[in-house]
Amino acid sequence: MFFIKLIIRNAFRHRLRTFLTIAGVAVAILAFGMLRTLVGLWYLGVERSSATRLVTRNAISLIFPLPISYKDRIRQVPGVKSVSYGNWFGGIYIDEKHFFANYAIEPKNYLDLYPEFILPPEQKEAFIHDRKGCIVGKKLADKYGWKIGSLISLRGTIVPGQWEFVLRGIYRGADRGTEERVMMFQWDYLNETMKKTMPRRADQVGYYMIGVTNPNLAAEVAQEVDRTFKNSLAETLTETERAFQMGFVSMTEAIMIAIQIVSYIVIVIIMVVAANTMAMTARERIPEYATLKTMGFGGMHIGVIVFGESVFITLIGGVLGVLFTFPAAQWIETELSQFFPFFSVSPATIYLDLITACGIGVVAAIFPTWRGATIRIADGLRRIG
Amino acid sequence: MTSDMENPTPPIVEISNLSKSYRRGSQIISVLEDITFAIAEGEFLALMGPSGSGKSTLLNLIAGIDKADRGSVRVGGVDITSLSEAELAGWRAANVGFIFQFYNLMPVLTAYENVELPLLLTNLSRKERRKHAELALKVVNLIDRMEHYPSQLSGGQQQRVAIARAIVTDPVILVADEPTGDLDRVSAEDVLQLMDRLVREFGKTIIMVTHDPRAAGKAHVVRHLEKGVLTA
Numbered sequence: 001m002f003f004i005k006l007i008i009r010n011a012f013r014h015r016l017r018t019f020l021t022i023a024g025v026a027v028a029i030l031a032f033g034m035l036r037t038l039v040g041l042w043y044l045g046v047e048r049s050s051a052t053r054l055v056t057r058n059a060i061s062l063i064f065p066l067p068i069s070y071k072d073r074i075r076q077v078p079g080v081k082s083v084s085y086g087n088w089f090g091g092i093y094i095d096e097k098h099f100f101a102n103y104a105i106e107p108k109n110y111l112d113l114y115p116e117f118i119l120p121p122e123q124k125e126a127f128i129h130d131r132k133g134c135i136v137g138k139k140l141a142d143k144y145g146w147k148i149g150s151l152i153s154l155r156g157t158i159v160p161g162q163w164e165f166v167l168r169g170i171y172r173g174a175d176r177g178t179e180e181r182v183m184m185f186q187w188d189y190l191n192e193t194m195k196k197t198m199p200r201r202a203d204q205v206g207y208y209m210i211g212v213t214n215p216n217l218a219a220e221v222a223q224e225v226d227r228t229f230k231n232s233l234a235e236t237l238t239e240t241e242r243a244f245q246m247g248f249v250s251m252t253e254a255i256m257i258a259i260q261i262v263s264y265i266v267i268v269i270i271m272v273v274a275a276n277t278m279a280m281t282a283r284e285r286i287p288e289y290a291t292l293k294t295m296g297f298g299g300m301h302i303g304v305i306v307f308g309e310s311v312f313i314t315l316i317g318g319v320l321g322v323l324f325t326f327p328a329a330q331w332i333e334t335e336l337s338q339f340f341p342f343f344s345v346s347p348a349t350i351y352l353d354l355i356t357a358c359g360i361g362v363v364a365a366i367f368p369t370w371r372g373a374t375i376r377i378a379d380g381l382r383r384i385g
Numbered sequence: 386m387t388s389d390m391e392n393p394t395p396p397i398v399e400i401s402n403l404s405k406s407y408r409r410g411s412q413i414i415s416v417l418e419d420i421t422f423a424i425a426e427g428e429f430l431a432l433m434g435p436s437g438s439g440k441s442t443l444l445n446l447i448a449g450i451d452k453a454d455r456g457s458v459r460v461g462g463v464d465i466t467s468l469s470e471a472e473l474a475g476w477r478a479a480n481v482g483f484i485f486q487f488y489n490l491m492p493v494l495t496a497y498e499n500v501e502l503p504l505l506l507t508n509l510s511r512k513e514r515r516k517h518a519e520l521a522l523k524v525v526n527l528i529d530r531m532e533h534y535p536s537q538l539s540g541g542q543q544q545r546v547a548i549a550r551a552i553v554t555d556p557v558i559l560v561a562d563e564p565t566g567d568l569d570r571v572s573a574e575d576v577l578q579l580m581d582r583l584v585r586e587f588g589k590t591i592i593m594v595t596h597d598p599r600a601a602g603k604a605h606v607v608r609h610l611e612k613g614v615l616t617a
Contacts, residue, residue, distance in 0.1 A: 002498075002505055009493035291489040294450055295503045296478025298471065377450040378442075381485070381562075 025317025028270035035263035065204035084109035091154030123169030133168035137180030274364035282368030290380025299373030311361030318357020396423035403456035431604035482551030484561035541572025
C-alpha cells in the first residue's frame with residue numbers, strides 16, 4: 001500500500017511531463033488500436049465466410065460471365081445442396097459519392113444461402129414476387145430514409161440506363177459484422193432488360209453461389225464443378241467463399257502489411273519516448289534511490305518503484321487510448337461509412353492495447369531500474385547538493 | 386572534549402588498518418590509509434578535516450555503504466567488511482541511522498511517511514509503525530507537523546524529520562554527514578542540541594562529519610583527518 005502511494009505520488013511529481021507522456025501513450029495506443037482494427041476488419045470478410053458456401057466464377061477472370069445454363073448442371077453435382085447466382089450491377093445512386101454495393105441476384109436460393117441476412121418472411125415473399133423489387137440493408141435504408149415501398153433509382157454503369165426499383169424488404173444483419181449497406185434486386189429484372197437492350201449479354205451471370213451439404217466435401221464439390229465445365233467455352237473456377245474473399249484481400253495485402261508495420265512503429269516510437277521520460281525521472285531520483293538503499297531497501301524495492309511508476313503512467317495512457325478508441329471508431333463508421341461500413345473495435349484489440357501499454361511501461365523502465373538498482377550508494381549520494 | 390582513550394565504555398565501532406583508494410583513469414588515489422581507532426558506545430564523535438581528506442569516505446565505510454580495500458570495521462561485534470551487499474542492506478536497516486547534509490527526505494511523502502519509511506523493512510504492523518514514527522517525531526518535537534510535506538517545512542525542521550527517520554528503528558549508531566551544513570545558525574544549533582540530547586538521553590552513538598567547529602564543539606571526541614590519515 002505504501003509503495004502504491006509512493007508510485008502514484010511520484011508519477012505526478014512533474015505533472016506536465018507526466019501528462020505529456022500519458023497523452024503520447026494515449027495517442028499511440030489509439031493509433032495502434034485503430035490500425036489493428038482496420039487490419040482486422042480487412043480480413044473480417046474472409047474470417048466470416050461460410051464454410052458451406054462455394055463461389056463459382058469464370059476461370060479466366062471475374063469480369064467474364066458464365067452461362068445461366070450452368071445452374072442445372074451444377075445442381076446435379078453430388079454434394080451440392082442449392083445453387084444461386086448473381087451479377088455485380090455497379091449502379092450509382094444520385095452520384096458517385098453515394099456509392100454502395102448493389103447486386104442482381106436470384107432471390108429465393110440466394111437468401112437461403114445467406115441466413116445472416118435476416119429478412120421478415122412477408123418482406124421476403126414480397127421481394128420474390130415483385131420483378132422490380134429490391135431489398136436493402138438496415139443501415140443503407142436508414143442512411144437514405146428509405147421505407148418499404150420507396151422508389152429507388154439507380155444509374156446503370158455496366159448496363160446503361162436509369163433503373164427503377166421498389167423497396168420490398170429491409171434486412172438486418174445477424175450480428176454487427178454483417179454488411180447492412182448492400183442492395184439486392186432480382187436478376188430476372190436485369191436479364192429481361194438485357195435481352196431487350198443487349199441480347200448478346202443476356203442469360204449470363206457473374207458468379208454462382210453454391211451451398212454444399214457437408215463443409216468437409218467443399219473441396220471435392222469444387223473440383224467436381226470445375227471438372228464438369230472443363231474444356232467448355234467458359235471454364236469455371238470454384239473455390240470456397242473464404243478463398244474467394246481472400247483473393248480480393250490478397251490484392252491489398254502489401255498495404256495491410258505496411259499498416260501493420262506502421263502500427264508497430266508507432267509503439268516503438270512511444271516506447272522510446274516513455275523510456276526517455278523514465279530515464280530522465282530515474283536520473284533525477286538517483287539520490288533518492290541511494291537514500292532508500294542506505295536505509296536497507298534493495299534493488300527489488302527500487303525496481304518496484306520505477307517499474308510501478310512507468311507502468312502506472314503508460315497504463316493510464318493506455319486506458320485513455322482505449323476509451324478514445326470507441327468514439328473514434330464510431331466517428332469513422334459514421335463519417336467514412338462508404339469506406340468502412342463496419343468499424344467495430346474487437347475485445348481482442350482492447351486487450352492487445354492494454355497489454356501493449358503495460359509492455360511500453362515495462363520496457364521503458366528496464367534501463368532506469370537497472371540504473372537505480374545498481375548504482376553505488378556513495379555515488380548516488382554524491383549527486384545531492 | 387575527551388579522547389577515546391579516556392572513555393571507559395566498551396567500543397561499539399572498532400576500525401582496524403582500514404584503507405581505501407579510488408581509481409581515476411589509470412591513477413589510483415589513496416583516500417584512507419591504515420586507519421585504526423575505536424568509538425565507544427554512547428559517544429558523540431566528530432570527524433573533521435579539509436575537503437578530500439577522506440572523512441565522508443570513512444563515514445561511509447563505518448555505515449556499510451562503501452567497501453574498504455583493506456582492514457576491517459566491526460560495529461557491535463559484527464565485521465561488516467565481510468558482509469555481502471544483501472547482508473549489508475539488512476544490517477544497515479537494523480543498525481544504522483543516517484542523517485544527511487541535504488536531509489534527503491522523499492519530497493512526495495509527508496513528514497510522518499518519511500519517518501515511517503525505514504520501518505517498512507521491519508515486521509511491525511501498521512499500528513506499531515505509527516506508534517514508533519509518532520514517538521520519533523515527538524522526540525524531534527515535530528509531531529504537530531507530521532502531515533506536512535518537506536517543501537512545507539523549514540530546513541531545520543526537515544533536518545529534524547531526517548533525524549526522526551534516522552532514530553525510528555532505534556539503530557546502534559547514527560551517522561551524520563555535515564548535518565548542519567545546509568542550515569542557518571539558529572537551525573544548526575537546534576539540530577546540534579537535538580543530537581546532543583540523543584546521546585545524553587537515549588544513549589545513541591553518533592559519528593558526525595563536519596567542517597563546522599561549532600558543531601564539532603558539541604561532540605565528545607573530535608578526530609582529524611588529513612590526506613587520509615588520522616592526525617588527532
